Amino acid sequence: MTSESAGPVPDRTWWTVAVLGPLLAGSVAAGGIVWGVLDPPSPVVQAPTAAPAPLTAQARALLGGLSRGDGLVGWSVTAVSGPDDTGAIRVQLRHRALAFSLMLAPKGSRPEPPPVQTEHWAVYYGHVDPPDAALSRNAIRATTNALANLVRAHE
Amino acid sequence: MNGGLQRPAGAWVLAALYVALGAASFGDDRFLHDEGLLTHLFSLLIDRDFLPAFFLQKTRPPLALLYAPVAPLSLGAFLWVHLLVSAAAVPLVAATARRLGHAAPNVAAAVVALSPMYVAGGAAGLSNADAVAGVSLVLWLWVARRELLAGVLLGTLVWVRAELMVLVLVMLGWAGWHRRGRAVAGLLVWPVAYGLCGAVYHGYLPWMLHYPPALSEPMEGNPFWQPHHRVASLVDLIGSGLALSPAIVVASVCRPTTWRPLERWWVAFAVAFVGALVLLPRWQVFNFDQSPRYLMPVLPVLALVVGRTVMPWRAAGGQQVLALVCVAALGVFAHRTGGTLALSFTVLGLVLAALLARSGRPRAAVLAVLLGLALGPPYFGDGARIERRTQAAALDAMVVQIDAATGVRARPVVTNEPVLAAYLARTGGLPGVAVYYVVQADQVHEISALTNPANGQRERIFAALRLGLYGTPIFPDAMVPSRLPPDALLVLTDDPRLSIVMPPAVWDSALEIVFRGPRLTVAQHKREPRR
Numbered sequence: 001m002t003s004e005s006a007g008p009v010p011d012r013t014w015w016t017v018a019v020l021g022p023l024l025a026g027s028v029a030a031g032g033i034v035w036g037v038l039d040p041p042s043p044v045v046q047a048p049t050a051a052p053a054p055l056t057a058q059a060r061a062l063l064g065g066l067s068r069g070d071g072l073v074g075w076s077v078t079a080v081s082g083p084d085d086t087g088a089i090r091v092q093l094r095h096r097a098l099a100f101s102l103m104l105a106p107k108g109s110r111p112e113p114p115p116v117q118t119e120h121w122a123v124y125y126g127h128v129d130p131p132d133a134a135l136s137r138n139a140i141r142a143t144t145n146a147l148a149n150l151v152r153a154h155e
Numbered sequence: 156m157n158g159g160l161q162r163p164a165g166a167w168v169l170a171a172l173y174v175a176l177g178a179a180s181f182g183d184d185r186f187l188h189d190e191g192l193l194t195h196l197f198s199l200l201i202d203r204d205f206l207p208a209f210f211l212q213k214t215r216p217p218l219a220l221l222y223a224p225v226a227p228l229s230l231g232a233f234l235w236v237h238l239l240v241s242a243a244a245v246p247l248v249a250a251t252a253r254r255l256g257h258a259a260p261n262v263a264a265a266v267v268a269l270s271p272m273y274v275a276g277g278a279a280g281l282s283n284a285d286a287v288a289g290v291s292l293v294l295w296l297w298v299a300r301r302e303l304l305a306g307v308l309l310g311t312l313v314w315v316r317a318e319l320m321v322l323v324l325v326m327l328g329w330a331g332w333h334r335r336g337r338a339v340a341g342l343l344v345w346p347v348a349y350g351l352c353g354a355v356y357h358g359y360l361p362w363m364l365h366y367p368p369a370l371s372e373p374m375e376g377n378p379f380w381q382p383h384h385r386v387a388s389l390v391d392l393i394g395s396g397l398a399l400s401p402a403i404v405v406a407s408v409c410r411p412t413t414w415r416p417l418e419r420w421w422v423a424f425a426v427a428f429v430g431a432l433v434l435l436p437r438w439q440v441f442n443f444d445q446s447p448r449y450l451m452p453v454l455p456v457l458a459l460v461v462g463r464t465v466m467p468w469r470a471a472g473g474q475q476v477l478a479l480v481c482v483a484a485l486g487v488f489a490h491r492t493g494g495t496l497a498l499s500f501t502v503l504g505l506v507l508a509a510l511l512a513r514s515g516r517p518r519a520a521v522l523a524v525l526l527g528l529a530l531g532p533p534y535f536g537d538g539a540r541i542e543r544r545t546q547a548a549a550l551d552a553m554v555v556q557i558d559a560a561t562g563v564r565a566r567p568v569v570t571n572e573p574v575l576a577a578y579l580a581r582t583g584g585l586p587g588v589a590v591y592y593v594v595q596a597d598q599v600h601e602i603s604a605l606t607n608p609a610n611g612q613r614e615r616i617f618a619a620l621r622l623g624l625y626g627t628p629i630f631p632d633a634m635v636p637s638r639l640p641p642d643a644l645l646v647l648t649d650d651p652r653l654s655i656v657m658p659p660a661v662w663d664s665a666l667e668i669v670f671r672g673p674r675l676t677v678a679q680h681k682r683e684p685r686r
Contacts, residue, residue, distance in 0.1 A: 018513055021476025025483045026506035029499040032487030036499075041491050113669060115559070126672055137555045 053084040062104075062121075064150050066091065073142045092127075093143060100135060101127040102147050116144040118152045160259035160466070160521065166249035169261065169268040170242045176269075176532050177238040177278035181231070184581055187543045189573040190448075191280025192625060194218065195233045198226035203619040207612040210353045212368035213605050217345070218285055218315045230577055234280050241277030241284045242268075247291035248455050252462050254298045255415055262521065263455075263462030267291070269528040270454055271536035272398045272447065279541055283451040286316040291455045293322070297338075298417060302330075306341020314345065317368055319452060321431055325424040329417075357607050366605050390494035392433070393485065394538030395447035397497050399454060401531050402461045404501045405524065407482045408475040408509075409464045418459060425453040425460075447539050465524050468512035479505070497535060501527065547574040549648045549675040554578075556670050556677045557585055560644050567591060569629065569639060570646045571653055576626035590626035591643070596655040599631060631656040636665035636680070644669070645678040 059082055060067070070077045075093040082089035082104075089104040103124045107117060114122035123144045128135055159165045180186050197215060200208035201223040209216050225236045245268045252260035267273060267287070276284035289312040296305035309326060312319050323342060330338040346363075354360045396403045414422065432449050471479070479502065486498030504527045512520035536542065543550065553575060557568055565587035568575070576590035602620070606613035620628060629639075634656050639645075645666065647653060670677040 016470070017473060017476055018470035019510065021471045021473075022479065022506040022509040022513075025476065025479035026503055028480060028483035029486055029502040029506070032483070032490060032499045033496055033503070035487070036490050036496050041493070115555075135552065137551055140552070140555060 053082050055080050055082065055089075059083055059089050062089070062151055062154050063091070063147075064154050066150060073146045075139075075143055091147060095139075097130070098135075099129040100125060102143060104147070104151065114144075115140065116148040118148050118155060120155050121148075121151050123148050123151075160261045161253075162261075163246065163249065163253075165261040166246040166264040169249075169264045170245035173242045173245055173268040173274065173277070174238055176274045177241070178235075180275070180278045181234065184578060185543055186275045186279035186541055187574055187578055187581070188279040188281065188541055188546055189625075190282070191234070191237075192230070192573060192577055194222070194237070194280045194282050194285075195226055195230055196624065198222035198233065199623065200616070200619050202227045203622055204615050206356060207606070207615040208619065210356045210362075211606055211612065211616060212314065212363065212366065213601070215282055215315045215368075216349070217311045218282055221285075230581065234278065237280045237284070238277045241273065241288050244273075244288040244291040244455065247288070247295045248458050251291070251295045251298050251455070252459055254295070255418060255459070257459075257462045257466065259462065259466035259521065262466055262524070263458040265525055265528050266400050266402050266458035266461050267454055269531050270400045271531045272395075272400075272451060272539035272541065273454055274532050275536060275539050275541040276448060276451055281448055281451075281541070282315055283448045286312060286319060286452045287454050289315060290319070290322065290452050294421065294455055294459075297326075302335055302338040303341040306338040307344045308341075310342040311345040314349070314368070316452065318428070318432070318449060321428045322424050322452070325420055325427070329420045357610055357612070359607075359609075362607070366607055368605075370601055370604055388492075389485075390489050390492055391445070391447075391538075393489050393494060393498055395450055395540075396538070397501065397535045398447060398538030399450050400457060400461070401497075401501050401504075401527055401535050402524065403457060404482055404498070404505050405461045405464050406457055407478045408471065408505070409460050410469065410475075413463050413469075414460075418463070421456045422460060425456040428453050448541060461524075465508070465521050466517075468509075468517045468520050470513060471509055543574065543578075547572060547578075549672075550574060550578055552672055552675050553646050553648075553677075554582075554584060556672075556675070557588060557644060557646060560669055560677065560679070561585065561588070565589070566642050566644045567640045568646050569593060569643050570626070570648075571595070571650055572646070572648050573625040575646070591629050592625040592627065593634060593647075593653070593656060594624065594628045594630050595650075595652045596631050597652060636662065639680070641680055643679065645676075647676045647678070649674045649676075 055067075060080075063080065066072070066077060067080055068077055072091070072093060075095045077091060078094045078099065079092040080090070084090075087106045087109060091102045091104075093100055093102065103126065104121045105114075105124060107120055107122050110122065110124070114124050116123040125135070125140055125144060194215075197208070197213075197219040198221075200211075200214055201216075201219045208214050208219065221240070222233055222236065226233045245264045248267050249260045249264035252263040257263065273284060273287060276287070289308065293305050293309045293312070296302075296308065306326065309319065309323055313323060326338055326342065330336070350363055353362050356362075357366070359365065411419065411422075429450065483499065483502045486496070486502055489498055490496050504523060508520040508523040508527075511517075511523060537545075540546065550572065553570070553572065557566075560566065565585070567589045569591045570576075571593045573592065576592065579585050579588055579590060602616060603613060606616050608614070617630075647657075665681060666678040667681045668676060668678050
C-alpha cells in the first residue's frame with residue numbers, strides 16, 4: 001500500500017493489483033485511442049436528400065480546376081459536384097471539425113439575394129456541419145469572395 | 156506543494172483564477188446565454204416594480220433580490236458580480252474540506268475553480284451557478300454545526316433552483332436520523348415567512364400552490380418542448396460529466412470507507428440528484444429539459460469526493476481496478492458511437508497519476524490530477540452546452556445579415572433571438588440598431604398562468620416587462636404586419652413556436668425573403684411594385 005507521507009517505505013512491487021489494474025485500464029484506454037486514430041469511427045451521416053451530381057467538365061473549368069484536396073483561403077475542399085437539376089454547383093469545405101458548403105447558382109435562379117455574385121453566378125453558403133456550429137463572419141466573407149474571384153476569372 | 160494544497164491562501168488563489176477564467180470570456184461574450192439574461196431580467200423586474208416581481212415565484216425571488224442593486228447598472232456589471240458570487244464557492248468548498256479533515260483541502264477547491272461548466276455558468280449569469288455557491292455555503296454551515304443557518308439557507312435556495320429539493324430531503328433524512336430539529340426549523344423559515352407575506356400580498360393563503368414557480372406542463376400544443384422529451388444518450392451524459400469536471404473519473408475510484416458520515420449523506424444527495432435529472436425527463440415528470448447545466452449543484456460534493464480520493468492516495472484495490480477498467484471501456488464505447496476520445500485520455504491521465512503514487516511519488520500524482528483539471532476549461536467545456544456559438548448558433552450570421560441590409564441609416568430589427576439585443580449592445584458592432592423581441596405565445600401563457608390577475612400583479616408584471624425584455628418586446632397581440640415599422644428587418648431563427656405568433660397565412664404574403672441560411676431567415680416588408 002502506498003501512503004502519501006512519511007512512514008513505511010512504499011511498496012514498489014509491480015505485479016500487484018495496484019499496478020497491474022491501472023495498467024490494464026490504461027491499456028484499454030490507450031487501445032481505444034489507437035483504434036480511434038487508426039480507424040476513426042464513421043460519422044453519423046444524415047441520409048442525403050439526393051446523390052450529389054457528378055462534376056461536369058464545364059463546371060470544373062468554371063472553377064479553374066478546383067478539386068478535392070485543394071485549399072481555399074485556409075479551408076480544404078472536400079468535394080466538388082454539379083451542376084445539379086437546378087443548375088447549382090456545390091463546393092464542400094472543411095477546416096478541422098467544421099464543414100460547410102458553398103453553392104454557385106445561376107443568377108436569378110433563387111429568390112434570396114446572395115452574399116456575393118459574379119456576372120452570371122450567385123454565391124450562397126449553407127449546410128454547416130455540425131448543424132449547431134456558427135460560421136464566423138470572416139469565414140463567410142473570405143470563402144464566398146474567394147470562390148467568386150475564381151469564377152470571375154473563368155466565366 | 157503540500158502547503159499550497161492545505162493553506163486557505165491557496166483556495167483564494169484558486170478563486171482568483173476562477174474569476175480570471177470567467178472574466179476572460181467577457182471579451183468575446185463566449186458564454187452569453189439567454190438563461191443568464193433571464194437572471195438579469197428578473198433582478199431588473201424587482202427594481203422596476205418590487206412587490207409584483209418579488210411575489211412572482213418564477214423570478215427566483217431570493218436571487219433576484221440579491222442582484223437587484225447591481226442589475227440596473229448594466230448587464231456587464233451584473234455579470235461581474237455574478238462571477239464574484241460564484242467564485243465564493245471555491246474557498247467555501249476548501250473550508251468545508253478542511254473541517255472534514257481532508258489532507259489537502261485545496262484539491263477540492265481546484266475541482267470547483269477549474270470546472271469547465273462552472274466557469275461558464277458563473278460568467279454566463281446562470282442561476283445554476285448560484286445554486287453551486289449556495290450549496291457550498293450550506294455544506295460549510297452544516298459541517299460547522301450551524302444547522303439552523305444551513306437549514307434557513309437551503310430552504311431559501313429551493314426558490315432559486317427547485318431541484319435542490321433533493322438536498323432538502325437529504326437534510327430532512329439526516330436531521331431525522333440524528334434528531335437535529337434546528338435544521339428542520341431552519342428549512343421552514345423562508346417558506347413560512349415568504350408564504351405568509353405573499354398571502355398578505357395576494358390576499359389568498361394557498362397562493363404558492365395556485366401560482367407556482369413554473370408550469371408543471373408546457374403550454375398545450377407548444378411544439379417547442381417536443382424535441383426536449385428525448386432521452387439523454389450515454390455519449391451526452393459522458394460529455395456533460397466531463398464538462399462538470401474531468402475529475403469525475405477520479406470519483407469512479409473513490410473509497411466510501413474513507414468518508415465521514417456527513418459526506419455519505421452528501422454523496423447520497425449527489426447520486427439521487429443525478430438520478431432524478433436523468434430519469435424525470437425520461438418519464439416526462441416536471442417541465443424541464445436535458446440541459447447539462449442542471450447537473451451543476453453536485454459539483455461541491457464531487458469536489459469533496461475527489462479531494463478524499465487523491466490525498467492520501469491509496470493503492471488501487473480490486474473494486475477500484477474494476478471501476479477504472481469499466482470507465483476505460485466506456486470511453487472506447489463512447490468514441491465508437493459518436494463521442495470524443497476525451498474520456499479515454501482522462502483515464503490515461505488517472506492511470507499515470509495512480510502509477511506515480513504507486514512508485515512513491517504521491518505529490519507528483521496529485522500534481523498530475525491538478526494538471527488534468529487545468530486542461531478542463533479549454534478542452535472539456537463543450538459538454539456543458541453553454542457556449543454562445545452553440546446555444547445561439549445563428550447569431551454571427553445574423554449580425555452579418557443585419558450589417559449587409561443596413562445602409563447609412565440603421566433599420567429596426569425584429570427578432571425572436573433573445574440574445575441578439577444584448578450581443579449587439581455589448582459588442583457595439585452595429586450602433587443605433589433598435590432591437591424588438593418577438594415574445595412567444597408560450598412565454599405569455601406562462602407569465603399569465605403564474606401571476607395573479609385579481610390583485611393587479613399580472614398587469615403590473617406585463618407593464619414592467621414592456622420596459623425591456625430581450626430588447627423592446629412585441630407581444631403576440633401586436634405582432635401583425637401593419638404594426639411593424641415599415642423599414643423593419645425581421646431576423647428570425649428557426650423556432651417551431653414562431654408559427655403561433657406569425658401564422659404563415661398572414662405573414663407569407665406580407666414579407667419578402669432577403670436571406671435564408673442555416674437556421675436563419677431574414678425578411679422585410681414586401682415592397683409595392685413600381686408602376
